[in-house]
Amino acid sequence: xxxxxxxxxxxxxxxxxxxxxxxxxxxxxxxxxxxxxxxxxxxxxxxxxxxxxxxxxxxxxxxxxxxxxxxxxxxxxxxxxxxxxxxxxxxxxxxxxxxxxxxxxxxxxxxxxxxxxxxxxxxxxxxxxxxxxxxxxxxxxxxxxxx
Amino acid sequence: xxxxxxxxxxxxxxxxxxxxxxxxxxxxxxxxxxxxxxxxxxxxxxxxxxxxxxxxxxxxxxxxxxxxxxxxxxxxxxxxxxxxxxxxxxxxxxxxxxxxxxxxxxxxxxxxxxxxxxxxxxx
Numbered sequence: 001x002x003x004x005x006x007x008x009x010x011x012x013x014x015x016x017x018x019x020x021x022x023x024x025x026x027x028x029x030x031x032x033x034x035x036x037x038x039x040x041x042x043x044x045x046x047x048x049x050x051x052x053x054x055x056x057x058x059x060x061x062x063x064x065x066x067x068x069x070x071x072x073x074x075x076x077x078x079x080x081x082x083x084x085x086x087x088x089x090x091x092x093x094x095x096x097x098x099x100x101x102x103x104x105x106x107x108x109x110x111x112x113x114x115x116x117x118x119x120x121x122x123x124x125x126x127x128x129x130x131x132x133x134x135x136x137x138x139x140x141x142x143x144x145x146x147x
Numbered sequence: 148x149x150x151x152x153x154x155x156x157x158x159x160x161x162x163x164x165x166x167x168x169x170x171x172x173x174x175x176x177x178x179x180x181x182x183x184x185x186x187x188x189x190x191x192x193x194x195x196x197x198x199x200x201x202x203x204x205x206x207x208x209x210x211x212x213x214x215x216x217x218x219x220x221x222x223x224x225x226x227x228x229x230x231x232x233x234x235x236x237x238x239x240x241x242x243x244x245x246x247x248x249x250x251x252x253x254x255x256x257x258x259x260x261x262x263x264x265x266x267x268x269x270x
Contacts, residue, residue: 012156092181110160
């Protein structure tokens with residue numbers, strides 16, 4: 001396994017286990033390297049569109065899709081754990097990545113009405129909802145935090 | 148992308164922001180995309196789908212046309228591609244006195260100035 005893949009795997013394994021994104025210092029300690037080496041790997045992984053470092057703070061991870069490194073309006077309950085997703089796509093993505101049942105707490109983007117989605121036995125439970133894309137696919141990564 | 152209860156609330160959301168209404172998908176389509184993108188994300192060999200794969204994945208759930216074409220960014224745009232329709236939203240620095248409407252290139256952007264908020268809502 002190359003270094004960048006080891007960094008990526010450590011990050012994902014840490015989030016899956018703890019629900020929290022590790023810092024570059026956490027990853028460096030786990031891999032017996034320096035935070036600077038890890039931050040360089042984060043930047044390379046960002047260029048591959050696999051991770052997004054926190055803007056202005058390369059020691060922290062903002063997005064490790066489908067997971068968010070910060071709290072968001074998309075809460076995903078898996079057994080006794082709460083994960084945060086970057087968007088509703090990623091909220092379902094957490095259930096897909098962890099290959100588990102999940103309950104997603106979200107809300108209507110306009111009215112704020114609480115909405116709940118559920119993934120059970122590998123399928124979403126039918127729910128009256130619709131998902132709107134404001135940005136064309138070719139431009140999603142122009143500003144992925146907005147998308 | 149955002150979750151809505153109905154097409155009606157999408158319309159209200161777009162009108163409130165002066166944005167065009169763009170494509171929406173249903174829960175089963177989104178689940179297929181989520182599975183395809185992330186099912187193997189915690190494995191060593193996981194990777195993000197490339198542009199060609201993305202187009203094929205979208206087509207499998209009926210998402211076709213310029214809006215869903217990830218390769219448009221590479222310059223392979225069809226003759227009828229509408230640059231204005233697919234232009235990304237841009238931010239701008241407002242100059243005083245600000246009248247509530249400002250032209251950026253040939254786009255008109257209406258900006259509503261609200262008190263600073265710590266909301267997580269990126270919109």
